[in-house]
Amino acid sequence: MAVFKLKINGKSREVDVDPFTPLLWVLRDHVGLVGTKFGCGIAQCGACTVHVDGKAVRSCQMPVQLIGEGEVTTIEGLSEEGDHPVQKAWLEQDVPQCGYCQAGQIMSATALLKENPNPTDEEIETAMSGNICRCGTYTRIKRAIKSAAQNQNA
Missing domain, CATH: 3.10.20.30 (Beta-grasp domain)
Incomplete structure (x- = not known):
């Protein structure tokens, strides 16, 4: 110890x-x-x-x-109030189903957007490839990341 x-x-x-x-x-x-x-x-x-x-x-x-x-x-x-642009986009795009993987998904997405504020579809797929969603909400995840990128760049 x-x-x-x-x-x-x-x-x-x-x-x-x-x-x-x-x-x-x-x-x-x-x-x-x-x-x-x-x-x-x-x-x-x-x-x-x-x-x-x-x-x-x-x-x-x-x-x-x-x-x-x-x-x-x-x-x-x-974020203290759940109002980080990625968290907001997750709700707007209705990403979670069971929700179990979502904290990890959100943390990977925020790290991506910090490093690359305007990622392409391919860059999103590459960055998020290590996060598994058993519910299969990958299309919504990608939409949420794009939405968050637009909102944080606005």
Whole structure:
């Protein structure tokens, strides 16, 4: 066990965990932020996606010891009122069905738009290819990302 001082959603948090504990379980079990979901446990489905220093990472495979001074942002930290352009677009395009994968989808989409504010269809498909939606709402996801891009660039 070791004590780690983490910056999560703009707040300093201290956790006493095994250094190899995946960030996902630190967030859910030790910090109480349960918006980030467990999907596959092998970084293949994207349900556990969070940002570390603005980059989308799979928290199920990210040992807490690798975070260091990095800034972690979860779905709960994306916006206080759920009014981030991507969150708004998700609702406007009626993206979620079961909703389980949506936090990871949104976190991947926001990282994409931060890096590329006006992505093509191909760039969206490439960036989002690591996020699986068992309900198959991929067409709505792509529409929502395009809508968010237009709204944040307006």
